[in-house]
Amino acid sequence: xxxxxxxxxVQAALELISEKGIQGFTIKNLSKEIGISEPAIYRHFESKxxxxxxxxxxxxxxxxxxxxxxxxxxxxxxxxxxxxxxxxFEVFSQSPSLVPVIFSEELFRGESGLIGKVYEIIGxxxxxxxxxxKEGQSNNEIRNDVEASQLAVIIMGSLRLFVKKWQYSDxxxxxxxxxxxxxxxxxxxxxxxxxxxxx
Amino acid sequence: xxxxxxxxxVQAALELISEKGIQGFTIKNLSKEIGISEPAIYRHFESKxxxxxxxxxxxxxxxxxxxxxxxxxxxxxxxxxxxxxxxxFEVFSQSPSLVPVIFSEELFRGESGLIGKVYEIIGxxxxxxxxxxKEGQSNNEIRNDVEASQLAVIIMGSLRLFVKKWQYSDxxxxxxxxxxxxxxxxxxxxxxxxxxxxx
DNA sequence: GCAAAGTTAGTTAACATTCGCTAACCTAGA
DNA sequence: TCTAGGTTAGCGAATGTTAACTAACTTTGC
Numbered sequence: 001x002x003x004x005x006x007x008x009x010v011q012a013a014l015e016l017i018s019e020k021g022i023q024g025f026t027i028k029n030l031s032k033e034i035g036i037s038e039p040a041i042y043r044h045f046e047s048k049x050x051x052x053x054x055x056x057x058x059x060x061x062x063x064x065x066x067x068x069x070x071x072x073x074x075x076x077x078x079x080x081x082x083x084x085x086x087x088x089f090e091v092f093s094q095s096p097s098l099v100p101v102i103f104s105e106e107l108f109r110g111e112s113g114l115i116g117k118v119y120e121i122i123g124x125x126x127x128x129x130x131x132x133x134k135e136g137q138s139n140n141e142i143r144n145d146v147e148a149s150q151l152a153v154i155i156m157g158s159l160r161l162f163v164k165k166w167q168y169s170d171x172x173x174x175x176x177x178x179x180x181x182x183x184x185x186x187x188x189x190x191x192x193x194x195x196x197x198x199x
Numbered sequence: 200x201x202x203x204x205x206x207x208x209v210q211a212a213l214e215l216i217s218e219k220g221i222q223g224f225t226i227k228n229l230s231k232e233i234g235i236s237e238p239a240i241y242r243h244f245e246s247k248x249x250x251x252x253x254x255x256x257x258x259x260x261x262x263x264x265x266x267x268x269x270x271x272x273x274x275x276x277x278x279x280x281x282x283x284x285x286x287x288f289e290v291f292s293q294s295p296s297l298v299p300v301i302f303s304e305e306l307f308r309g310e311s312g313l314i315g316k317v318y319e320i321i322g323x324x325x326x327x328x329x330x331x332x333k334e335g336q337s338n339n340e341i342r343n344d345v346e347a348s349q350l351a352v353i354i355m356g357s358l359r360l361f362v363k364k365w366q367y368s369d370x371x372x373x374x375x376x377x378x379x380x381x382x383x384x385x386x387x388x389x390x391x392x393x394x395x396x397x398x
Numbered sequence: 399g400c401a402a403a404g405t406t407a408g409t410t411a412a413c414a415t416t417c418g419c420t421a422a423c424c425t426a427g428a
Numbered sequence: 429t430c431t432a433g434g435t436t437a438g439c440g441a442a443t444g445t446t447a448a449c450t451a452a453c454t455t456t457g458c
Contacts, residue, residue: 015406027448039450040404048448075360085203106305150384153364154357161356185349189388204437226414238416239438247414 006044010054014097016022022107056117059098062091082183085159089179096171126156127185143192153189203245209253217296221306248310255316258297261290276335281382284358289376295370298362325355342391351388
C-alpha cells in the first residue's frame with residue numbers, strides 16, 4: 001500500500017510528465033512541484049524508476065478486472081467493445097495525465113523491466129479485443145470479410161489517435177462524449193452488413 | 200544544399216534514434232558512430248537542434264509534392280487515398296529510421312520551433328485526407344453515414360498504429376505488402392455500401 | 399526520546415558546447 | 429613555380445550545466 005506522500009509524489013509525477021513531457025520529469029522538478037527538497041523524495045521512493053513503476057501500477061489497478069469480465073459476458077460483441085473503450089475513456093477522463101505516460105514508448109526505453117510492464121498492459125487490451133471480434137464474427141454479428149486482427153488494428157489505431165488528439169488539444173473536449181461518437185462510427189463500419197461491391 | 204559529411208551526420212543521427220531512441224541521440228554517440236571527435240560535429244552543424252531540423256527537412260523533401268498531386272488528380276477518391284499511403288509506405292520502407300523520428304512527439308518537446316515543423320508535416324497529411332474523403336462522399340463513392348473527419352481519424356489512426364507495429368517488430372515484415380492489405384481492408388470498410396442496420 | 403521526514407551540501411556522471419591548436423589542402427601574387 | 433595567406437576539418441582538453449543520487453545533520457509528532 002502507498003502512503004499519502006507516495007500518492008502525492010506519483011500524482012505530481014503524472015502531472016509533470018503530461019505538462020512537460022518525459023524530459024520534464026526530473027527529481028528536481030518533482031520536488032519543486034511538491035514543495036520539498038530533492039533528497040526528501042528518496043525518503044519515499046528508492047529511485048526514479050520506482051516512481052515509474054508506481055505510475056504503471058496506478059494504471060494497472062485502474063483497469064484491473066475491466067477486461068476479463070467483458071470477455072466472458074454474454075453481451076453482443078459490439079456492446080462489449082463499446083464498454084471496453086468507454087471504460088478506458090472514463091479512466092483517462094479521470095486522470096488525463098495517464099495518457100502521455102501510457103502512450104509514450106520513449107519513456108521506458110532502456111528500462112527493459114518497465115517495457116515488459118507496458119506491453120503487458122497494452123497487449124492485454126489488444127488480445128481481449130481480437131478475442132471479442134472473433135466471437136462477434138462467428139456469431140454473424142461482425143463482418144467477416146476483414147480479418148479480426150486487421151479490424152483490431154483499425155479499432156485500436158483509431159482510438160489511440162483519438163486519445164492523442166485529445167491530449168494535444170490540452171484535454172479541451174469531453175473525451176467521453178466524443179469517444180462515444182467515434183465508437184458509434186466504428187460500429188457502423190464493422191457491423192455485419194451487405195456491401196454492394198468490393199475490390 | 201548539404202555537404203557529404205552533413206548527409207552522413209544526418210543519416211547516422213537517424214540510425215541512432217531508431218536504434219536507441221531519443222536518449223541515444225547524443226553528440227558523443229553520433230561522433231562515435233561516424234568515427235570523428237565530438238567537436239568535429241560542430242564543424243558541420245551549428246548545434247544539435249540544427250541536426251534535428253536537417254532530419255525534418257529530409258522527410259519534408261521526401262514527401263514533397265506527394266500530396267498536392269493527389270488532391271488535384273481526377274482519380275477516384277479511394278484510389279487517391281491508396282496512392283497517398285502507398286507512397287508513404289515506400290518512403291518508410293526506404294528509410295525505416297524516419298519512422299521513430301516522425302512519429303515521436305517527445306523528440307521535439309521543448310523545441311517550439313521544431314514542433315511547428317512536425318505539425319506542418321502531420322497536418323498537411325491529415326487535411327489532404329479529409330479533403331479527399333469529402334470529395335469521395337459527394338461523388339457517392341465513399342459512405343456518408345460517417346463524418347469525413349471521423350473517417351480520417353480512423354484511417355490515419357490505423358495506419359499510424361500499423362507503422363508503429365512495423366517499427367516494434369524491428370521492420371521484420373514487408374511494410375509495402377502488408378500495408379496494401381490494410382488499405383484493402385480499410386477500403387472495404389469505407390466504401391459506399393448498404394448496411395442492414397445501425398446504432 | 400525516537401523514528402519518520404525533512405534539510406543543506408555535497409558527489410559522480412553525462413551532456414552540449416567552446417577553446418586553442420594543427421595538418422592538409424587550396425589559391426593568389428611575385 | 430613557389431610561397432604566403434586563407435580555409436577546411438579535424439583533434440584533445442576543458443567548461444558549464446544538469447542529472448540522479450548520497451551523507452550527515454536537524455526537526456517534528458507521537
